[in-house]
Amino acid sequence: MTAADTVPVDDPTRDYGDKVVAVEPGGVEPIPLDERHGRPLGLFWTWVSPNMEFATVAVGMLAVLYWGLNLAQATAAIIIGTGLGSISHAILSTWGPRDGLAQMMLSRIGFGRIGNLLPAGLNAATAGIGWFAVNSISGALALHALITSLPSEVALLVVVAVQLLVAFFGHNLVHAFERIAFPILSVIFVIAAVIVLTKSHGAAQFTQFAPPRLGGFLLTVGASLGYAAGWNPYASDYTRYLPPRSSRPAIAWSAGLGVFTSCVLLEVAGAAAVSAVGAKAAIDPSTFTGLTPNVIGKLTLLAIMLGAIAANVLNVYSGAMSFMALGVRLPLHRARAAVAVVFGIVGFIVASFGLANAGQNYEDFLLIIAYWITPWLGVVFVDRLLRRGKPTGVWALTAGYPNWAGPIAMLVGMVVSIWLFCNQTKYVGVVPSAHPAVGDLTPEVGFLISAVLYLVLFRVLKPQTTLGEAAPSVEYARR
Numbered sequence: 327m328t329a330a331d332t333v334p335v336d337d338p339t340r341d342y343g344d345k346v347v348a349v350e351p352g353g354v355e356p357i358p359l360d361e362r363h364g365r366p367l368g369l370f371w372t373w374v375s376p377n378m379e380f381a382t383v384a385v386g387m388l389a390v391l392y393w394g395l396n397l398a399q400a401t402a403a404i405i406i407g408t409g410l411g412s413i414s415h416a417i418l419s420t421w422g423p424r425d426g427l428a429q430m431m432l433s434r435i436g437f438g439r440i441g442n443l444l445p446a447g448l449n450a451a452t453a454g455i456g457w458f459a460v461n462s463i464s465g466a467l468a469l470h471a472l473i474t475s476l477p478s479e480v481a482l483l484v485v486v487a488v489q490l491l492v493a494f495f496g497h498n499l500v501h502a503f504e505r506i507a508f509p510i511l512s513v514i515f516v517i518a519a520v521i522v523l524t525k526s527h528g529a530a531q532f533t534q535f536a537p538p539r540l541g542g543f544l545l546t547v548g549a550s551l552g553y554a555a556g557w558n559p560y561a562s563d564y565t566r567y568l569p570p571r572s573s574r575p576a577i578a579w580s581a582g583l584g585v586f587t588s589c590v591l592l593e594v595a596g597a598a599a600v601s602a603v604g605a606k607a608a609i610d611p612s613t614f615t616g617l618t619p620n621v622i623g624k625l626t627l628l629a630i631m632l633g634a635i636a637a638n639v640l641n642v643y644s645g646a647m648s649f650m651a652l653g654v655r656l657p658l659h660r661a662r663a664a665v666a667v668v669f670g671i672v673g674f675i676v677a678s679f680g681l682a683n684a685g686q687n688y689e690d691f692l693l694i695i696a697y698w699i700t701p702w703l704g705v706v707f708v709d710r711l712l713r714r715g716k717p718t719g720v721w722a723l724t725a726g727y728p729n730w731a732g733p734i735a736m737l738v739g740m741v742v743s744i745w746l747f748c749n750q751t752k753y754v755g756v757v758p759s760a761h762p763a764v765g766d767l768t769p770e771v772g773f774l775i776s777a778v779l780y781l782v783l784f785r786v787l788k789p790q791t792t793l794g795e796a797a798p799s800v801e802y803a804r805r
Contacts, residue, residue, distance in 0.1 A: 342498075350496025354650045356719070357426035362569045364501070366576035369419065371508035372501055372564055373557065373584030376640050378511035379633025380464035380611050382589055385553050386596025387614075391607050393542030397528040400597035403546035408589045411554025414703055415561055416582030420574040421710075422565030425719025429562040429644075430651035433702070434722040436709035436780070438789070439653070441733035445702045446651040449559040452695060453645035455672050457556065458638055460691060462486050465634025468611045472627040489635050493642035497567060500643050507636045514622075514629040519595035521618045526598035541758070544765030545693075545749065550593060551769055552696030554585050558703065560644040693750065696769035701739035704777030705732045712784055716791050727790065731783035739776030743768045 340351050344363045389400035421432055430449055434442040466482035473481070492503055565577055599614045600607040607613045611630055615623035709732065710718070721727050748755040749766035758764050 344498060346498045346502045347495065348498070349494070350498065353655075354428050354431050354647060355723070357566050359570070362423075362426070362567055364568050366565075366568065366572055366580045368501060368505065369564065369577060369580040370584040372504045373415075373581055374588040375504040375507040375511055375633070376557075376637035377585065377588035377592065377633075378507075378515050378629065379461065379592075379637055380468060380614070380630040381460055381634070381637065382553065382592040383596035383599070383611075383614050384464070384609050385549055385589075386593035386598070387600050387607065387609055388549060389542070389546040389593075390597045390600040391609070393545050394539065395542050395546060395597070397526055397594075397597050397601050399539075399543060400546060401594050403543050404550045404590055404593045404597070407547040407550030407552075408554045408586055408593070411551045411556075411558065412582045412586035412589070414555060414707075415558050415585050416578035417707070418558055418561035419565050419581035420577045422562030423568040423570050423572045423577070425722070426566045426570075427562065427719055427722055428566060428647040428651065429559050430648045431722045432562060432719065433559075433651070433706060434727070435713070435718055436705045436729060437732035437736075438729035439725070439727055441728070441730055443652055444733045444736060445559070445698070446648045448698050448702075450645055450648040450652065452556070452698075453560070453641040453648060456691060456695070457641045458489075458645070461634045461637040461641065462489070464611070465489075465631045465638075468627045468630035468634070471611050471615070472624060472631070485631065485634060489638040490642065492635060493639045496643065497564075500639050501564070503639055504636055507632055511629050511633055511636070514625050515592060515595075515633075518615070518618050518622055518626045518629075519591055519598075521622065522595050522602065522614065523598045525602040525617050527601045540763045541749070541765030544767060548693055548696055548766050548769050550589070552693055552699070553593075554589050555699045555703070556695045557585060557640075558699055559648070560640060563644050563647050564640075693766060693768070697744055697748070697772060698736075698740055700769040700773040701736045701743070701776035704739060704773040704775070705736050705780045708777045708780045709784070712781075713791055717793060720793065721790065729787075729789035731780055731787045731789060735776045735780035735783055738779055739772045739774075742775055743772035747771050 340358060340361055342348060342351050342361055386400060386404060389395045389403060390397070395403065418429060421429075425432070430442070430446045433445050437445060462482055462485050465485040466478055469481040469485060470476055470478040476484075493500070561581065565572075565581070568577070596614065599617055602617055603613050611627060615626045615630075618626060721729075744753075744755065746755050746757050747764070747766060747768040749758045749764075749768075755768070758766065
């Protein structure tokens with residue numbers, strides 16, 4: 327068996343191809359060659375559409391309203407954090423076509439079959455419950471603001487039901503939905519953002535909630551990084567159907583710019599909205615839409631709701647992929663249905679409680695996302711670097727393949743960085759307790775600790791990197 331053998335072969339039993347209105351067959355096995363289709367450019371709108379929603383706007387609002395930055399400072403922090411998350415997303419997206427595997431399956435290479443339960447379990451909960459709840463709240467708030475006679479709880483139920491309905495069919499319908507939503511969301515949000523930016527006050531600052539200035543800047547970097555990097559564990563889920571010879575630079579640019587442009591535009595617009603409204607601003611769609619003419623405001627509310635659905639379509643789908651990466655043996659459409667129902671119910675309950683205090687809950691959630699994703703990134707990037715020129719995807723599907731270097735490095739990176747640098751409402755770490763101006767460096771420190779520790783443990787524990795004469799037992803659906 328060679329590295330080339332990790333590329334899956336044709337499978338005449340599937341008959342899915344580029345069909346849109348068809349339930350996607352299979353599970354987390356490699357996508358057969360005869361099922362590959364699509365172009366890298368399609369990734370641009372796949373990643374623009376889910377960010378065209380109020381949850382993105384709210385990141386920028388937090389920077390000014392809660393963390394005391396002015397518009398220029400918030401913009402700089404947003405660009406830095408989003409840039410880092412977009413670069414990692416671009417790199418991860420290029421990993422899908424060669425092996426045809428979902429991101430949390432590829433994560434097994436650095437973590438082993440059992441050790442991967444840590445990141446895959448966190449991502450299943452993050453996608454299926456956390457992000458599902460966050461985006462459902464933003465969609466429900468928009469619908470309630472548009473139809474004030476509709477109770478917010480009922481609005482939430484409507485949004486959740488639509489999201490689950492759209493997500494059921496799978497990969498091709500997800501891409502098609504994002505493509506259709508792209509021009510609608512882009513036109514409305516660009517117009518609204520331009521109007522809001524013209525009404526902003528660049529020097530406006532609010533200090534009633536804010537930590538010291540540097541701390542607020544670092545909190546904004548961490549939050550915007552957490553928002554952009556929140557998509558990282560999904561990256562190859564949406565590139566694994568591309569032909570193996572697809573241009574890697576085209577994939578990276580399309581996926582990375584899709585995340586970067588949409589996040590920066592709306593997060594900066596959110597910061598501008600708070601600077602324009604002043605201390606009366608709140609983490610609510612009305613703060614943003616109230617600055618636009620009535621017609622544009624109503625269209626923006628509709629777009630916010632559509633954007634929330636676009637985001638949660640990805641969350642439900644990738645939640646199913648992570649659920650199956652845990653080792654659950656179900657056909658994908660059944661796994662997706664299970665995630666949609668179980669996680670949807672739990673997410674609905676979480677979102678119901680979150681409606682009452684959306685701003686503070688959202689701040690905490692964004693940072694917590696970055697707390698685990700950046701240590702995971704430290705492991706998978708170093709692992710890929712150490713395996714240059716060697717087979718990779720084969721280890722994701724090798725029965726019993728162990729690599730304890732990954733989970734140890736990630737867990738230590740999380741625990742140490744959170745203990746030292748966490749800056750949450752319920753827990754403040756050792757460093758920010760003594761020096762509040764530090765803000766929150768947990769994501770950056772977690773990445774560095776996990777990356778360095780994995781490099782050391784890789785040398786000590788020596789996980790398999792070559793196939794040798796005895797080929798491992800590989801779980802490909804068809805060879």
